[in-house]
Amino acid sequence: MQASPSTSPTTIDAPALRARIVQQRSRYLSPSLTTFPIYPDDPMILVKGEGQYVFDETGKRYLDCTAQNVCISLGFAHAVTLKMVSEQMQKMQHCTTLFYNDQPARYAEELVGRLPPEVDWVIHLVNSGAEAIDLAYAMARAHTGSYEMVSLRNAYHGLHFGAAGSTAFSPCRTPVAANQGFVHAIHPDQYKGVFGPGVQPYLDELKRTIFSSTSGHVAGMVIEPIQGFGGVVPMPPGYMRGAFEIVREAGGVCISDEVQTGFGRMGSHYWGFDANEALPDIIVMGKGMGNGFPIAGVACRRDIAESFSNVRFFNTFGSNPVTVAAARSVLRCIDDEGLQENAARCGERLITGLNRLKDRHSLIGDIRGTGLILGIELVRDRKTREPAVEEGNRIQQHLRRSGFITVKGSATRNVFRINPAMCINFDDVDGLLDAFDQALATV
Numbered sequence: 001m002q003a004s005p006s007t008s009p010t011t012i013d014a015p016a017l018r019a020r021i022v023q024q025r026s027r028y029l030s031p032s033l034t035t036f037p038i039y040p041d042d043p044m045i046l047v048k049g050e051g052q053y054v055f056d057e058t059g060k061r062y063l064d065c066t067a068q069n070v071c072i073s074l075g076f077a078h079a080v081t082l083k084m085v086s087e088q089m090q091k092m093q094h095c096t097t098l099f100y101n102d103q104p105a106r107y108a109e110e111l112v113g114r115l116p117p118e119v120d121w122v123i124h125l126v127n128s129g130a131e132a133i134d135l136a137y138a139m140a141r142a143h144t145g146s147y148e149m150v151s152l153r154n155a156y157h158g159l160h161f162g163a164a165g166s167t168a169f170s171p172c173r174t175p176v177a178a179n180q181g182f183v184h185a186i187h188p189d190q191y192k193g194v195f196g197p198g199v200q201p202y203l204d205e206l207k208r209t210i211f212s213s214t215s216g217h218v219a220g221m222v223i224e225p226i227q228g229f230g231g232v233v234p235m236p237p238g239y240m241r242g243a244f245e246i247v248r249e250a251g252g253v254c255i256s257d258e259v260q261t262g263f264g265r266m267g268s269h270y271w272g273f274d275a276n277e278a279l280p281d282i283i284v285m286g287k288g289m290g291n292g293f294p295i296a297g298v299a300c301r302r303d304i305a306e307s308f309s310n311v312r313f314f315n316t317f318g319s320n321p322v323t324v325a326a327a328r329s330v331l332r333c334i335d336d337e338g339l340q341e342n343a344a345r346c347g348e349r350l351i352t353g354l355n356r357l358k359d360r361h362s363l364i365g366d367i368r369g370t371g372l373i374l375g376i377e378l379v380r381d382r383k384t385r386e387p388a389v390e391e392g393n394r395i396q397q398h399l400r401r402s403g404f405i406t407v408k409g410s411a412t413r414n415v416f417r418i419n420p421a422m423c424i425n426f427d428d429v430d431g432l433l434d435a436f437d438q439a440l441a442t443v
């Protein structure tokens, strides 16, 4: 684990730096960048990252419980990522897929080695999660000859093109047209789901959705093993497997969106589908895959990829050897540094501590997730489960002052999502629990 660095000394003129960045961002960067603001009235300026921590312009250190949108898996400025990336930079910073190169070839073999051995997997690398999701849908459509895709309500699969069609909640749906051809089935939320806890009613509803809203033949279905942006809603045991059976009966292929859950973050398993004992046909990955470098990918059954091989698909930066070098450092270090096990240990300690806080603070309605993909739902009333939105905002500010950056998810923004880098330690966990305790007490 990374040692806790002390507060970073700073020699910069912090107020001047802040004023300049704020002025330049509002003058020259597009207002369209305001999607999902965390601290809209008092923006945070981050100047440095080290391990699981980030530093603002004054040198104040924070535990980054967001891992910059679940992208920092090993930690900031990780020595192995730095070494592998800079070695590749010195050799060749880009090599398009028109040519063959050592990095993606090696990476594909290493990644396939971490996938279920009973399937003949192949890898296609792209630059972002939404792009990988779109590629997966295109492959599913080409393979099945069907058009309609099923996703779950409350799902987040990205905001461009097809991915936006499958993302399913109102803050993400805009008057700008998303792609056609998506139907949304009811998600099996065990805390607030319309059918209450249980699995079968949700599977029955999936069958009804396919029957009523599609031709009966679908191209596929995509599921996040834990809905991340939707407020850390885990699929209950049996749902993913049951849904995949229904989708295969309707002629579709099954896609696991592992953009948040993949690469050991769940602690108990390397992949979310494994935790759900479900075998997908296509696996989409991104975020922590590159420890902050922009790389995403699709792992796909060879026969599905072959159906797509005569479709013209090209992207300029996919398989960039520098980002692939970063991705190789992730595979290597998760194993060498025992980061999956660390995610399990720290996650358990967090859950135990949060349950203790739940006994004392009625604002905590539910604690869910596993490893370092955890959610804390705040409610005003445990019976009605009315979202405690304002209270959550005040807690978030308190946590920031105490040195913890957090983000909230769900359509109502009352679920704290705890996704720090996988190198955190017990001191970080205990510090976060203390800060939550104090914040909850003040609210």
Ligand SMILES: Cc1ncc(COP(=O)(O)O)c(C=O)c1O
Pocket (backbone or CB within 6 Å): 128, 129, 130, 131, 133, 156, 157, 158, 159, 224, 228, 229, 257, 258, 259, 260, 286, 287, 296
């Ligand atoms: C589960 C999931 N899928 C897909 C995406 C889209 O990834 P990107 O933002 O890299 O396009 C996200 C992004 O948050 C995600 O959480």
